[in-house]
Amino acid sequence: MSTLDLFADxxxxxxxxxxxxxxxLRGHALPCVPSLLAALERVMVGAPLRHLVTPGGFTMSVxxxxxxxxxxxxxxxxxxxxxxxxxxGRPWPAMPAAFLQFARDAAAAAGFGGxxxxxxxxxxxxxxxxxxxxxxxxxxxxxxxxxSVSLGMAAIFLFGGLARSDKPARVVLQHGDVLVWGxxxxxxxxxxxxxxxxxxxxxxxxxxxxxxxxxx
Numbered sequence: 001m002s003t004l005d006l007f008a009d010x011x012x013x014x015x016x017x018x019x020x021x022x023x024x025l026r027g028h029a030l031p032c033v034p035s036l037l038a039a040l041e042r043v044m045v046g047a048p049l050r051h052l053v054t055p056g057g058f059t060m061s062v063x064x065x066x067x068x069x070x071x072x073x074x075x076x077x078x079x080x081x082x083x084x085x086x087x088x089g090r091p092w093p094a095m096p097a098a099f100l101q102f103a104r105d106a107a108a109a110a111g112f113g114g115x116x117x118x119x120x121x122x123x124x125x126x127x128x129x130x131x132x133x134x135x136x137x138x139x140x141x142x143x144x145x146x147x148s149v150s151l152g153m154a155a156i157f158l159f160g161g162l163a164r165s166d167k168p169a170r171v172v173l174q175h176g177d178v179l180v181w182g183x184x185x186x187x188x189x190x191x192x193x194x195x196x197x198x199x200x201x202x203x204x205x206x207x208x209x210x211x212x213x214x215x216x
Contacts, residue, residue, distance in 0.1 A: 015110075018159055018171055021145075021183035023110040029149050030176035032102050033202070036151070039096035040122065040208065043067045046093040047085050049124055055079065061129045068095040068119040070215045072138065079138055081119065081215045095120055103147045103212035110180035112145040117212035125155065125207040127197035133160055133168065133189045136213070144214035145182025151175055151210070152203030153195060160189035175200055 016024040029036065049063040052074040066072060070081040071092040085092055099120055107115035119139075123131075136146060150173040157179065160168035168189065173179065181188065199205045 018169060018179075019181060019185040019188065021111070022159065022181035022185040022188070023179070024171060024173070025106060025109055025178040025180065027174075027176045028106060028109065028178040029102070029151070032098070033151065033176065035098040036102065036149070036210070039098045040210075043093045043096065043122065047071075047087075049122070050087065061126075062131060063124045065122050066119060067093040067099070067122070068117065068215075070119040072119065072121050072215070081138060099210070099212070102149070106147050106149075106178045107145055107180055107212075110145070110147075112180065112182055115145060115147070115212075115214070117144075117147070117214055119213045119215040121209075121211040121213070123209040123211070125153070125192070125195045125209065127153075127205060128194050129192075130194040131192040133158060133164060133191040135187050135189055137187060139213055139215045141214040141216070142186055143182075145180055145186070147212040148179040149210040149212075150177045150179070151208040152200045153198055153205065153207040154200075155195055155207055155209075156193040158189075158191040158193060160191075162187055162189070164189050175202070 014026040047065045049065050051063050052060045054074055055076055055078050073082050073086055103117050104115055154174050157171045157173050158168035159171055160166045
């Protein structure tokens with residue numbers, strides 16, 4: 001069943017459809033924030049945040065790390081998934097049970113049942129950080145959705161089309177919002193506008209984004 005069919009009559013309260021198979025679940029993560037943040041702290045002990053280098057030699061402003069069987073990384077050799085953390089040569093921290101259960105439940109709430117992610121990309125944005133429009137196409141399984149959780153400061157998410165030239169919509173993502181997209185929308189371009197300096201009561205001057213994917 002597609003998300004479009006699931007919400008053919010009227011979307012559930014707190015659900016905002018931004019595409020045929022793209023949904024913002026407003027505040028969906030709020031009840032789980034304590035468990036998600038506790039699990040996140042444990043992950044970052046084993047795999048600290050770092051600033052990756054692009055194939056063109058530029059250092060990314062957004063700090064990131066990973067957990068799960070696979071982790072996304074970048075250097076002068078290109079963008080790719082790897083089973084080991086290049087900083088220490090060890091496997092990435094296992095995906096916490098709280099992460100896995102949340103991602104599966106959020107995907108199901110958006111109409112994508114059976115989602116089992118094997119990678120969670122963890123991004124930390126500070127004021128002024130941005131993410132250029134891009135497609136997520138390094139994953140082998142493009143049939144699986146992407147589940148993106150916003151924690152901390154608000155961000156303006158750019159959600160474009162399948163062509164980079166398509167004008168993107170601007171979607172405000174607040175603390176606890178969850179964005180899920182897949183199916184016909186899976187390869188839409190997306191990004192984040194420069195983050196405004198509006199500290200959050202819990203996380204202060206940062207935004208944490210957890211992005212769950214089926215990469216392998």
